[in-house]
Amino acid sequence: MTLPSWQDKSLGSTARGALWLVSEIGEGNIFTKSQLREAFPDVAQIDRRLRSLRDHGYRIDTSRDDPSLLQQEQRFVTQGADVWVPGKSKTPRHKNSLTATQRAQVLYADNHLCRSCGIGVGEAYEEGGLELAKLNVARRKVLDPDGNVQHQLIAECKRCGVAGGPDREVDLGALLDLVQDLAPIEQRLFAKWISSDQRTLSPIEKLWGIYRTLPDASRTAITQALNEMIGNTDQGTGK
Structure with a gap:
């Protein structure tokens, strides 16, 4: 065209x-x-x-x-909408200018944390350097269980805003299904995480996170060493 x-x-x-x-x-x-x-x-x-x-x-x-x-x-x-086409230049219903009070309320509700990476305002990123996190208020597209679409406000650092772009979407119905599928003990644990708005990783979870960042040769070395440890343990217990 x-x-x-x-x-x-x-x-x-x-x-x-x-x-x-x-x-x-x-x-x-x-x-x-x-x-x-x-x-x-x-x-x-x-x-x-x-x-x-x-x-x-x-x-x-x-x-x-x-x-x-x-x-x-x-x-x-x-590129966004074809605003040169009649009817396409109307401002989306969800887009309204935020007042300072509204912005402060969103940041307070999100505990002044980026809801994408968890960093707090003014904190340094893990890789070091001089850059400190700055928080913006972003709009996240949410698909409700009934099929309706709305845009909800969320705190997000500038770095995550650039990386994620404007097309992020949350399927709330799908997430609720995943919560429903959890075992009762898992639901209680999840509720505790939500209540404290944080989750402390166990040593094995931290180790898994580090392992996933390793090059292939290093992952292979860890796998071989772990299999040997398991084999020695099995021999010692007669399994």
Whole structure:
């Protein structure tokens, strides 16, 4: 399907900005503020028009979202709705500007923790470095058991927001089925984790997590050593 020209001023600046991204920049590519303003010298607030595309599913990263970008650079990551098509430019019902109070309430409800990786605001990431976690309020798409779709607010660090993108979806009905399938003792244990909003890993779970990060040769060495230990134990017990 042939796209309209992004230079067609009758389309409006938001639609023209979207078309410029799609036809001139392309998904995954970088553009600068200077390029944008040179393309739209007749639009005084073209930066704002481009930012409004995020309300329609477009993902446009800045240096705040992607540290590899320079301050004047942005990356067109994902195309959203065809806003140049009549009826497609309506702002989604779930998208409303958050007040400072609403944002504070979401962060408080989530214990000021990223609900994707668990890091707290101001904490350093495990791999070290100078970067400290900063929390945003994101919208997570939730599919209710009755089939309805809603968008719920969640605390998420910037790094997880970049990695996960805007397409994350939670199937609440499927999760409830998994909870129902747990044995009663597992349900009680799960309830304790929920009550304390944390889970302390056992030594064997920590060891499993480390094992999964090992190269193949190292995993093989662990497997062989473990099998030998089990074999020696079985011999000692007469099994």
